Amino acid sequence: MTIDITVTINGRLYRASVEPRLLLSDFLRDTLGLTGTHVGCEHGVCGACTVIIDGDSVRSCLTLAVRADGATITTVEGLGTPEQLNALQHQFRECHGLQCGFCTPGMLMTGMDLLKKYPLATDDQIREGLSGNLCRCTGYQNIVAAIRAAAALRNETTP
Amino acid sequence: MSKGDSVQPADLLRPRHVGQPIRRTEDPRLLTGNGEYTADRKPDRVLHVAFRRSEQAHATIVAIDTAQARAAPGVVAVFTAEDVAELYKPIIPVSRMANYYATPIVALATGKVRYVGEAVVAVIAEDRYLAEDALELIEIDYAPLGVVTDPEDAAAADAPLLHDEAGTNVLVAREFKKGDAAADIAAAHTSVRGRFRMTRKAPLAMEPRSYCAEFDGRREAITLYTSSNIPGIVRDALAESLDLPGSRLRVVAPDVGGSFGSKGSLYPEEILLCVAARKLRRSLKWTADRLEDIASSSQSFAETIEAELGFDADGVAVALQADVTGDVGAYSIYPWTCALEPVQVVSFLPGPYKIKSYRGAVRGVATSKPPTGPYRGVGRPISTFVTERLMDMAAKALGIDPLEIRRRNLVRDDEFPYRIASGIIWDRTGFVACLDAAAEAANYAALRQQQAAARAAGRWFGIGLSSYAELTGIGSRIAVAPGMPINTGSETAKIRIDSTGAITATFGVASHGQGLETTLAQVIADDLGARFDDIRVVQGDSDGVPMSTGTYASRSAVLGGGAAKHASVLLREKIKRVASHLLEAAVDDIDVANGFARVAGTDRTVSFKQVAKAVYSDMKTLPVEAREELEASYTYDPINGTTACATHLAAVEIDPASCFVKVLKYVVAEDCGRIINPMIVDGQVHGGVAQGIGAALYEEMIYDDTGQLLSASLVDYVIPSAVEIPHIDVVHIESESAVAGGFRGMGEGGTIGAPAAIANAIADALAPLGIDVFELPVTPERLFRLIEIARSQQQQ
Ligand code: FES
Ligand code: FES
Numbered sequence: 001m002t003i004d005i006t007v008t009i010n011g012r013l014y015r016a017s018v019e020p021r022l023l024l025s026d027f028l029r030d031t032l033g034l035t036g037t038h039v040g041c042e043h044g045v046c047g048a049c050t051v052i053i054d055g056d057s058v059r060s061c062l063t064l065a066v067r068a069d070g071a072t073i074t075t076v077e078g079l080g081t082p083e084q085l086n087a088l089q090h091q092f093r094e095c096h097g098l099q100c101g102f103c104t105p106g107m108l109m110t111g112m113d114l115l116k117k118y119p120l121a122t123d124d125q126i127r128e129g130l131s132g133n134l135c136r137c138t139g140y141q142n143i144v145a146a147i148r149a150a151a152a153l154r155n156e157t158t159p
Numbered sequence: 160m161s162k163g164d165s166v167q168p169a170d171l172l173r174p175r176h177v178g179q180p181i182r183r184t185e186d187p188r189l190l191t192g193n194g195e196y197t198a199d200r201k202p203d204r205v206l207h208v209a210f211r212r213s214e215q216a217h218a219t220i221v222a223i224d225t226a227q228a229r230a231a232p233g234v235v236a237v238f239t240a241e242d243v244a245e246l247y248k249p250i251i252p253v254s255r256m257a258n259y260y261a262t263p264i265v266a267l268a269t270g271k272v273r274y275v276g277e278a279v280v281a282v283i284a285e286d287r288y289l290a291e292d293a294l295e296l297i298e299i300d301y302a303p304l305g306v307v308t309d310p311e312d313a314a315a316a317d318a319p320l321l322h323d324e325a326g327t328n329v330l331v332a333r334e335f336k337k338g339d340a341a342a343d344i345a346a347a348h349t350s351v352r353g354r355f356r357m358t359r360k361a362p363l364a365m366e367p368r369s370y371c372a373e374f375d376g377r378r379e380a381i382t383l384y385t386s387s388n389i390p391g392i393v394r395d396a397l398a399e400s401l402d403l404p405g406s407r408l409r410v411v412a413p414d415v416g417g418s419f420g421s422k423g424s425l426y427p428e429e430i431l432l433c434v435a436a437r438k439l440r441r442s443l444k445w446t447a448d449r450l451e452d453i454a455s456s457s458q459s460f461a462e463t464i465e466a467e468l469g470f471d472a473d474g475v476a477v478a479l480q481a482d483v484t485g486d487v488g489a490y491s492i493y494p495w496t497c498a499l500e501p502v503q504v505v506s507f508l509p510g511p512y513k514i515k516s517y518r519g520a521v522r523g524v525a526t527s528k529p530p531t532g533p534y535r536g537v538g539r540p541i542s543t544f545v546t547e548r549l550m551d552m553a554a555k556a557l558g559i560d561p562l563e564i565r566r567r568n569l570v571r572d573d574e575f576p577y578r579i580a581s582g583i584i585w586d587r588t589g590f591v592a593c594l595d596a597a598a599e600a601a602n603y604a605a606l607r608q609q610q611a612a613a614r615a616a617g618r619w620f621g622i623g624l625s626s627y628a629e630l631t632g633i634g635s636r637i638a639v640a641p642g643m644p645i646n647t648g649s650e651t652a653k654i655r656i657d658s659t660g661a662i663t664a665t666f667g668v669a670s671h672g673q674g675l676e677t678t679l680a681q682v683i684a685d686d687l688g689a690r691f692d693d694i695r696v697v698q699g700d701s702d703g704v705p706m707s708t709g710t711y712a713s714r715s716a717v718l719g720g721g722a723a724k725h726a727s728v729l730l731r732e733k734i735k736r737v738a739s740h741l742l743e744a745a746v747d748d749i750d751v752a753n754g755f756a757r758v759a760g761t762d763r764t765v766s767f768k769q770v771a772k773a774v775y776s777d778m779k780t781l782p783v784e785a786r787e788e789l790e791a792s793y794t795y796d797p798i799n800g801t802t803a804c805a806t807h808l809a810a811v812e813i814d815p816a817s818c819f820v821k822v823l824k825y826v827v828a829e830d831c832g833r834i835i836n837p838m839i840v841d842g843q844v845h846g847g848v849a850q851g852i853g854a855a856l857y858e859e860m861i862y863d864d865t866g867q868l869l870s871a872s873l874v875d876y877v878i879p880s881a882v883e884i885p886h887i888d889v890v891h892i893e894s895e896s897a898v899a900g901g902f903r904g905m906g907e908g909g910t911i912g913a914p915a916a917i918a919n920a921i922a923d924a925l926a927p928l929g930i931d932v933f934e935l936p937v938t939p940e941r942l943f944r945l946i947e948i949a950r951s952q953q954q955q
Binding site: 019021022029030033034035036037038039040041042043045046048075076077079080081082083085089092093094096098099100101102103104105108123126127128130131132133134135136137138139140141142143144 | 180182183185186187188189190191192193194195196198199201286288363364365366367414415416417419446448449450671672673674838839841842843844845846847848849850872873874878880881882884886887909
C-alpha cells in the first residue's frame with residue numbers, strides 16, 4: 001500500500017507515492033536523491049538528519065514521509081551553493097566549523113533555526129542550542145564561533 | 160610569452176601558503192550537500208544488503224534456516240558462511256611477533272559466533288526495508304558455549320576457548336625489559352603504585368560504516384566505495400582474498416565522515432559485499448545503522464594496568480614496572496592485529512621521561528566481545544593516563560609541585576635524541592617548552608591561588624597536568640603495529656600538469672576530515688611554485704598510485720607532505736627546463752612562483768599553461784627531446800618518523816550534589832613542528848581533546864556477564880555535546896623536525912593528553928578527601944561511590 005503525498009522542498013514541488021513506513025530521511029535521500037541530509041543514528045539523538053519543516057527544525061529520521069504531506073521543507077541543499085554560500089555556511093568555512101562534514105548539514109539547519117528564533121547573546125546559549133547535535137570531529141569550539149559570528153552579522157543587518 | 164605578473168623576487172623565498180590559515184578546499188561542497196559519502200552512491204539497479212547478527216556472545220551455529228527469507232518479497236539472495244566459503248580466502252592478520260595467534264577474518268560467522276553483533280547471514284534485496292523484513296524470517300539454532308567477558312577470567316587455564324586452534328585465549332603476550340626494575344623500585348626512596356583501568360570505548364565516527372560494491376560487467380571489475388581510511392590496504396587484502404588483480408579491483412574512499420580508527424581496519428562486510436557483488440554480478444550497498452555500527456565496529460582502550468613507579472629523594476623517577484591486560488575482543492584485526500593497542504601501552508608507558516629501568520609485560524586476551532582496533536591515540540591515552548597519574552601521586556607523596564616534578568623528569572633539549580627505557584627514540588622536540596608554555600598560558604600560579612581560595616570555601620576545585628610524547632609519521636624502519644608484514648613507511652605523490660595546464664596531485668592518503676586536500680595543496684603551491692587555487696588534490700583512491708595504505712597514525716602530513724615536497728621539486732625542475740627553452744635563458748636563471756616561470760630579475764615569464772601547451776600541443780616550440788611529460792612522482796619514506804609532544808592542563812570543579820565534573824579551563828601547548836595550516840591544527844586539537852574528555856568522563860561500552868551489549872545506542876553510549884566541552888586554548892611550539900618540510904604528525908595528540916589531565920584534575924580536586932583516580936571514565940556514579948567510600952573512611 002502506498003500513499004500519495006505532495007511536499008515543497010527547497011522551493012520545488014514534489015509529488016510521490018510512498019509506503020506509510022518510509023522515513024522522511026530515506027525519502028529525501030533515496031527517493032529524491034537529496035543526499036545532503038545525513039543519517040547518523042536513526043534514533044533521534046545525533047541531529048545529523050535535521051531539516052526545517054514549516055519553519056521549525058525537525059529530525060527527519062523520526063518523521064514519516066507521509067507526515068510531511070503538504071509541508072514546506074528546507075534541507076541543506078536549499079541554503080547556498082558552492083559558489084555562493086549563505087551567511088551561516090560562509091561563517092562555518094571562515095571559522096573552520098567543519099572537518100569531516102558529516103554532522104554539518106544538521107548543524108547548519110539547527111543553526112538556521114537558532115538564528116531565526118533566539119538572541120544567542122552568549123556562548124552558553126549557543127552551546128545549549130546545539131546540544132541536540134553531535135559532532136565527533138570539531139570539539140564544537142569552531143561551530144560555536146561560526147554561529148556567534150553569524151549572529152553578530154544578523155544583529156547588524158536586522159535593526 | 161607574457162610579461163609583467165606581480166611576483167617580486169623577495170616573495171619567491173618565503174613560503175606563501177605553508178603556515179597560513181587557508182580556508183579549506185573541501186568546505187564548499189561539504190557545506191552545501193554536494194559532498195559524496197559512500198551511502199550517497201547510487202549505482203545502477205543497486206541491491207541492498209542487511210545482516211542478521213548474532214544475539215549470542217559465544218555459541219555453536221547448529222543450523223540456519225533461510226528458506227522463508229529467500230522467498231520473501233524483494234529478496235534476491237541470502238548468503239550464509241557456507242554459501243560463500245568457496246568464493247574467497249579468509250584474511251589472516253599475520254605478524255612476525257612471537258607468542259601471537261592470528262585469528263582468520265571471514266565474511267560471515269563460520270561454525271560459531273563469538274560476540275553479540277557478529278554478522279551471520281546476509282540478505283540481499285531490492286531495498287533495505289525489504290532486506291530487513293526478511294532478516295526476521297531467518298531461523299538460527301545456536302548451542303550456547305561458555306561466555307568469557309572478563310579478560311582475567313578468559314586467561315585462566317580452564318576458561319572456555321574462543322578459538323580452539325589457538326589453545327588459549329591469550330592471543331598475544333610480550334615483555335619489554337631494561338635493567339632490573341623490580342630491584343630498583345625496591346631500593347627507591349619512594350614508590351607509588353596503582354591498579355588502573357580504562358574501560359572499552361567506541362571511536363564512534365558520526366558517519367556509520369558504509370560500503371558500496373559496484374560491479375562492472377564489461378570489465379569484470381569491482382569498485383568498492385568504502386568509508387575507510389585505509390583504502391589501499393583494503394584493496395591489497397581483497398585482491399588477494401578474491402584473487403582479483405588490482406586492475407579489476409579498485410577501492411575508493413570518497414568523502415568519509417570521520418573514523419578515529421574505527422574505519423581503519425578491514426571489515427568482514429567489505430569482503431561479503433565484494434564476494435556477493437561478483438557472484439550476483441550486481442552492485443550492492445550496505446550502510447550500518449547506528450546500533451550495528453556500535454556493536455560491530457572495532458572498539459578500543461580496554462585495559463587494566465598494574466603499575467609502580469620508583470623515585471629517588473629528589474623526585475627523579477628511576478624505575479617503572481607494569482603489567483597490562485588488554486581485553487582485545489573476539490578476533491585479531493587486519494592489518495594491525497590485536498596486539499596494536501595493548502602493546503602500544505607498554506611501549507609508551509615511560510612517556511617523555513628519563514626512567515632508567517623498566518619492565519612492561521602485556522597480555523592481549525580474547526573475550527566474547529567485538530574486536531578492538533585503533534582509536535585515536537592508540538595505547539597512549541592509557542599509557543599517559545597511568546604514567547601521569549603516577550607522577551602526580553609521587554608529587555603528592557614527595558611534597559613537590561606537579562609542574563616541578565615533570566620538569567625534573569622530562570627529557571631536556573640537550574639530551575635528544577633520547578632512547579626511553581622501552582626502546583623508543585625521541586628526536587628533538589619541545590618537551591620542556593610545552594610544559595612551560597602550558598603553565599604560562601593557563602597562568603598556573605594564579606590558578607593555584609584560585610584553587611586555594613576555592614578549597615578554603617569548601618569547594619572541590621582541581622588542576623591537572625599531563626605531558627606526553629608520540630611517534631608520528633612513522634617510516635619503514637618501524638612497524639606501525641608490532642611485527643606487521645605490510646609496509647606503512649612510505650607514501651607516494653604524483654603531480655601532473657595536463658594539456659590544459661591544470662595541476663592534479665594524486666596521493667594514497669585518505670582524508671576523513673583532516674582537510675588534506677587543502678594542506679597538501681598548500682605544500683605543493685609553495686614547492687612547485689603554483690597557484691593554490693589551480694591545484695586539485697585527489698586522494699583516497701587505490702587507482703591513484705601503485706601502492707598506498709591510507710591515513711592513520713598521524714602520518715599524512717609527514718609522509719604525504721614529504722612526498723608532495725619532493726614530487727613538487729622534481730616537477731618544478733621540468734618546468735624550469737621547458738621554460739629555459741621558451742625564455743631562452745639558463746635553467747638556473749629561472750624562478751618558478753605563482754604559476755609562472757620567470758627569468759630572474761626580469762619581467763620575462765611564461766605561465767604553466769603556456770609551458771603545458773609547448774610540451775603537449777604546440778609541436779614547433781620545443782625540440783622533441785625537450786618535450787618531457789609534465790609529471791613527477793615521488794615516494795617518500797621518513798625512515799624513522801618524528802616525535803610530537805604536548806602538555807595539557809585542565810582545571811575542573813566538581814559539583815558535590817550531582818558529582819558532575821565541570822571542565823572550567825583547558826590549555827594545550829603542543830609541538831607539531833612546522834605548521835602547514837594553523838586553523839586545521841587547532842581544529843584537530845579541539846576534536847582530539849573533546850574525545851579525550853569523553854573517554855575521561857562519559858564514554859563506556861558496557862557488556863554484561865552474558866556478553867550482551869547494554870550501550871548500543873547514543874542514549875546509552877554518551878559522547879559529549881557542545882555543553883560538556885569547554886573552550887580550549889591552544890599554544891604552538893614549532894621546533895625544528897628533521898623530516899622533509901619539518902612537519903610532525905598531530906592528529907591524535909588531543910586524545911592522548913586529555914584523559915590524564917582530567918583524571919589528575921579530579922584527583923587534585925578531591926585530594927582533601929584522599930581520593931585518587933584509578934579508573935576512567937569518572938562518571939558521576941563512580942565519583943559518588945569514591946566520595947562515599949572516602950567519607951566513611953575519614954569518619955572511622
Ligand atoms: S539521524 Fe536523526 S537524529 Fe541521528
Ligand atoms: S565535522 Fe565530523 S562529525 Fe562534525
